[in-house]
Amino acid sequence: MEKKSMDNVQAQFVELLSCAIRGKKVDERALGKYDWKELLEYADVHHVIGLVYSALPKSREFTGADERLLEQFKKETALTIVGQIQHIRQVAYVLGKFKEVNIPVILLKGLVVRGLYPLPELRTMCDADILVKESDLGKVDELMKNIGYAEGEKSPVHVSYFNKDYNRIEVHWTIEDRRFFNDEYGLEEDMWQRAEKTKIGEIEALSFAPEDLALHLCIHMAVHIITGGFGIRQLCDLVLLVEKKGYSINWQSFCEKMEKWGIEKFVSALFMLCNQLFHMPIPDEIEKNTSRIDMDIVDNLAEDIISGGVYGKKDLPYIFANEMAYDHEGRHAGSTTGVMMRLLKLLFPPWDRLSDQYAYARKYKILLPVAWLHHIISGIRRREYGWNEKIRFLKSIIFISRKRHKLLKRLEL
CATH class of the missing domain: 3.30.460.40 (Beta Polymerase; domain 2)
Known part of the structure; x- marks a missing residue:
């Protein structure tokens, strides 16, 4: 090549x-x-x-x-x-x-x-x-x-x-x-x-x-x-x-x-x-x-x-970015707005996409908001990453996601 x-x-x-x-x-x-x-x-x-x-x-x-x-x-x-x-x-x-x-x-x-x-x-x-x-x-x-x-x-x-x-x-x-x-x-x-x-x-x-x-x-x-x-x-x-x-x-x-x-x-x-x-x-x-x-x-x-x-799944930015790259609804497709909307879906996933850590919300749907809060707080409190690293992490996610979305669109997928 x-x-x-x-x-x-x-x-x-x-x-x-x-x-x-x-x-x-x-x-x-x-x-x-x-x-x-x-x-x-x-x-x-x-x-x-x-x-x-x-x-x-x-x-x-x-x-x-x-x-x-x-x-x-x-x-x-x-x-x-x-x-x-x-x-x-x-x-x-x-x-x-x-x-x-x-x-x-x-x-x-x-x-x-x-x-x-x-x-x-x-x-x-x-x-x-x-x-x-x-x-x-x-x-x-x-x-x-x-x-x-x-x-x-x-x-x-x-x-x-x-x-x-x-x-x-x-x-x-x-x-x-x-x-x-x-x-x-x-x-x-x-x-x-x-x-x-x-x-x-x-x-x-x-x-x-x-x-x-x-x-x-x-x-x-x-x-x-x-x-x-x-x-x-x-x-x-x-x-x-x-x-x-x-x-x-x-x-x-x-x-x-x-x-x-x-x-x-x-x-x-x-x-x-x-x-x-x-x-x-x-x-x-x-x-x-x-x-x-x-x-x-x-x-x-x-x-x-x-x-x-x-x-x-090479690393976390790739995992999160790839989750967001495919837009099932096709609205705001490759825009930053579209990526941010899919990021919100990642932060606030539906009950059937929650991990086993939040199994209580899968069993009792009324607890879904509690699971979302738990999910976000767990991410914020992760001590292995400082705020600068978290900001770079977010920017990396958005960049990779937009790039992958463009590729999927050009491949007509």
Whole structure:
């Protein structure tokens, strides 16, 4: 990508990832120039430490390398591998229980794309996403509770289950989030019929056909950039899917579905970005749509993804700003007034968006004003930040939020 889009450390970070996802080692002669401390920070906030480490040559004699930081890379990579092995074993156990009671399951996202990586354990996951039929939700809930999971957060498309010893499992009954997309065309209806057999450990399950998987990855990224952002790991997923399974995808059909869902401009920019960062070939059918995408949109998208970390949660200003960037009502859209109005909504959230700290207001709606006051006082009293820091924090939130809102508007999201 052009240098104006990324600073040196970001370019080094992308170079390492580009090698890692293809099972290659980075040129040892360049490593002495790397900023290892910042590289580790980027790898950490994007949850790709193991991937970055896998691209380093085995020799540790290159000039300028920080041995202490390299050792930290190595340690984190080992912990990542062990953690992911345990995670997959537990998912296989849960899927085995589903199979015993004849609940069909489609594996989603990381559970499937991990198989495209040179070493699947380096494609990290902090949870497991699965798709079941809505008619099976009652059986799923009973089963999950019987094997030691408790029901957690519920959204219009999924319910989370928690176990103190294992990663969260998110059970989806649809990929059509009607808060953001209106799928009047029923694109999901045939996905179950097209689903292909796969395995987790020794347990058989289903995965989307490559075209449907590409569709879902793009929809998932569209939802996340609207609601807060997504990290570079999801770009890596798309790159590997296109490079390894693209030959079996009907790209004309894919483009028609993206158009029906209203995210064709976002997807075109996404493919352009994957080409710029990872030299991923763009299918001819998508290439036709890229002429309407200005390169500065792609540059801004790159900055948003790389700077924001996983799901746009690099730090507090990004978290709050990303919460405010999407204006559901569209009024006062990109203005400072609009941002301030969304800030007020963040300070005075509706009862169903309050954290567990204010569960009393979710249970007794009459206590909502008390929860708001509690929420604001808690923020004011935080002693780790002085008033100057809080003012800079607010200015940073407004700046990032306006910038993200402009990007979403230009992507037609």
